[in-house]
Amino acid sequence: MVKRFNTDRLEDALKAAWQGKEKSDCIWWQGEWWSWERLEALITDCEEKLRASGFGMGQRIAVLLPNSPMVLALSVACWRLGGAIAPLNARTGAVNLIDTIKMLDVNAVVLTDEGHKKAAGEGFPSDIPLVPSPLEGPLPLWRSRQGRPECAETSVIFSTSGTSGLPKAVVCLHSNMLGNLAPIKKHVPGLLDEDAVFLNVLPNFHTFGYNVAGMLPLAFGVRQAVVPSFVPVENTIKAIEEAGVNRVIAVPTIMAFLLGALAKKDHHIKGVTHVITGGDRLNVQMEARCREYLGVGILEGYGLTECSPVVAVNSTEADKKLGTVGRPYPDYQIEIRDREGNMLDLHQEGVLWVKGPSVVPGYFRDEKNTEERFRDGWFNTGDVVQIDADGYIKIVDRATDIIIVSGFNVYPQEVEAVLCAHPAVHAAVAVGEKNNVAGELVKAFIVLNEGAEVSAKELMSYCRERLAHYKVPRKIGFVSEYPISPAGKVLRRELRKMKIEKQ
Template structure:
């Protein structure tokens, strides 16, 4: 019988008995209480017509509901699609059109009228405590019963890029992570505060603890940080899985209050490059250094990690975890010797087979069984160092921002002739978008404030540029292609001069 997530999780939880499992809004939920809510979700979905191969989309924060919905959909042979509420209305509707789910679940505090009308979907408003109201699902798009979750991104052109992952993908990645990361023991309490539409948040903060039988501190939001500190204290949290921005904010809150959670044993950080100095800040204010890791949505997500404090190599993301075959290649696809800088290619059982309805991108990234990560790395003595993104992706506090999406908005302004957007170094969020704008001749030039306001009205907050520089021309290659790398290098030098 093929191994499935819900079978693995139910077997683990039922063997645990009547013990605490989820810390939610100041109290522990026992295993039986969580299982009762999950069985209720299964019954309600089944009565509503949800079945094998169908997709359940949800846009709810981390909660007992998000966990129960996932297990319920899997139990009925379906899959889940956690969605990003910060992505903007047009992107959300485009994603839903591509996914064709049978049902969309929103928090019972949401306004469903406009979304239901514009998407044509049945919408269920549910309590975050896991109470799902009666509903009727539509047929929707059916996929293989082996499909577990689909993640969506805006893609480099604004078209949703859908990443499907199977039960086998997730179970392989989670199982390998639990065996490989020796910093994790048999009895842990994990902070689940990363958004569940993020592969790091869903795969490692939600699924991994369920598979392992770990306790979870479930927070609908990491902010305000004081509440996260209080929850870690009250629930005796032992492991924080976070992006660097979260660690930075925890350090600042701990420094401000003069207290740090005494139960913490492990800080696992990924989703973005760890800024210089953050490790020392974590030591000073949280009493622990950082174990840095690296992953990609397409890989379910973990690829490499420093497995323990005894073996960690600061400045690297540690060794590639078992199960992957890896190569570092040059731009022509030639395999490079260890110590060389090149693009990381991977093979392994936790990697998706390709993107939904996107054969062009699938063909570009997946070749002869290999996956092109698009990341420039160096491998030294078995440890991986991330050097740069081969793509122009900007990561703001762990969230992906694609320059072309921001550029397309700025180009809608009548006074903008050309624009290029890069990531500008930022001490808090790692990077923030910065736009270099060439104005139309013969028009009244807009000020920076006007263009920023123009963007804020059309983009999610984290995608909106924080700075705009007006330039006479953009750097270009002999073929006329704008060279974002030149702009990034100049921006980094400018930032270094500012710190000097």
């Protein structure tokens, strides 16, 4: 097991990382650098206000704020008091998240002044305190309600809809988060060198953004640029250049918008040494565009909220394999099983199961879902993979996304790769549609390149030349954009519902 931290608590690891350089630049925010000393002052103020409110050991506080100094400070303050933070999507709004907030049994909800006014005006329950907060602090005084205490080892609770659309809350312990941060310095050489400036623009309610873009640089004593929102993209580009960002942590959707904006103005950014993507499949054709406008290729990785989140990532430009998510962290035990859970050979195609220090104990107060996905410390990722002789993992598809046509498995990624190779196609997503004869048929939704034209019949013919007949889309629709989750993933379940007239 990789051991990097001499503590089992996140707040202690962060303090140790900045010991002796308290006055050094720590976070860039709204055009200026904050030192750790300044951030520490905000942490202390939050800790005092939380304590005065009645917040304590084993309690939870919900946070509906964009990326900001307050999110980082509140996190550390909660941990110092033995509690946990539950970041939620501020754009969704407190009223729309009331079922999740009640499930989390929180002491209070911290949100923007605008979010507070909206929630109060829409009849948010009066028994759950709403705490309006500036993004730079300070917090006001308030009186918390008392939730049922949980384990003081809980650090963050991430709420996720998963593939079913039903809310689940993933309990990340301090040991899980630290266990996921520890291996990356060795696994991705140079990522955490002293000159590093991370881009922290991914939403904080998603574990990839919170842990890898936010907590990773804090835990290793390197700088980060905190950006409240990716859009408008011009603001993100400005932040990258003003703060001197050289480590970009992103999801493929964000990379597509970023590179598209740079290409439109033929704008080339210099100094970037690492671009790491995760959270969704990467279109490998984005690699050349990234090299052109950011000067470096993409290291694709893979993770899940239940793994805190990183499972695997390509380590370097020299040894990466495009189309794979790299090798797993050395701390993981890996097994390949069939859909019924029976063991397969490691190099057979099958469902990936993992076990290791960053695998969480389960879902918050949810025995049923925990029992379905976790067995004796092993976690069923639900992802169908292939592991090559060198240990590189290729994500074939989510088990739940596989389309079964007349008993044959069709992996959407294979269909999408063929469609994306067509010169007129910018992006493609394939999903299944129920069919009385075949069980399911393949349908695809296409975003065309700007100014390009192609018909559905032409694309079907193109696919017939390159795919087995049962894999060829029977319906192809054209869209300007895809339904996207707040975390930047394509919502396939929404595309399944969309009708395409028979062609």
